[in-house]
Amino acid sequence: MPKPRERILSTTLLLFHKQGFNSTGINQIIEEAKVSKASFYQHFRSKDDLCIEFLNQRYDYWASELEKFISGTSTPEEKILKSFDFLIYMNEKEDFRGCSFWNILSEIPADKEEIHSVLRYHKNKLRVFISHEVKDEMIAAHIYLLFESSILTSQLYRSNEFIETSKTIIKNIFHSSH
Template sequence: MTNDTIEHEHIVRVADQLFYERGIHAVGMDAIRTAASVPLKRLYAEFASKDALLAEVLHYRSGIWDAGIATAAAAATTPRDKLLAIYDFLDEWFRAEDFRGCGFINAFGEMSAVSPAVVEIARGQKERFQRYVSALVDELGAPPALADQLAILAEGAQTTAAISGSPNAAAHARAAASTLIDAALSSRAAS
């Protein structure tokens, strides 16, 4: 890994932290330059604009989400357990001191009116998560509609935990997911 790559990644991590803590509109490139300890000229050499940096931040955040879900699912052996592991991952994340909700929902809420790129990246991340859940539901042998229901529970839990300040939304969503999975499988077996 080159020094340029390390510096590039450092800037992305710093910008991610600042955007997540303070909001995108509240953080200018000068604040990122200061926090990352890089000259402004170097910052703009890496990222032509704040929008370009934000796009990189959202891609970085997507990797964090994917890795967290994969780690939680790694210990699970069945599709049902892998689906429920999503909510275990959420529970751990909601308990983090710096939890401020879903970065994609936050960015979409803040920037969707002015940044088609943010809309595209946020929707893409949500679609990839939906496909992940759908694949597990298919592997489980449950009706496809279950995937939409489980994904909505996960998305709703993120918003609820952020607004309420309570991590309990993950446990409630997990319990609801378990009930939905069992009902879907019972319904499938009865038909």
């Protein structure tokens, strides 16, 4: 059986992703992870600490899945388009649950600065990835905004339509900038 910390985290990953941050209580996590209250607090001082660890774990998972998904592409255009295909893949895999980061952001108040800074830190890594592939700053920003809005609109409409539309826009951007 996995160690208590791993059980707490895997339970949290499922519950935060499925129910959201506010609807998931520490007692439910303790119960479903089959750990004692003392054991929980030995590993995490608070729900906020647990949330930060959740975001770090979720990012690592998402980034490694994306990396695997786009491996084999060579040009910046292929990498970017394949990244949008990854969104479609994740929507199918996770039933349009959307982005854990946007979901958490919508639930937490502005004064939880530590969580906000973790959200920004990981979202910025995505911006850096796109900027690394697309040297033109304005085009990179445009693609980043399309990427984030594709995630949100696909969750809202439970459809990949705007991801496909974004891919068409990106093809046009790449072909008109050459």
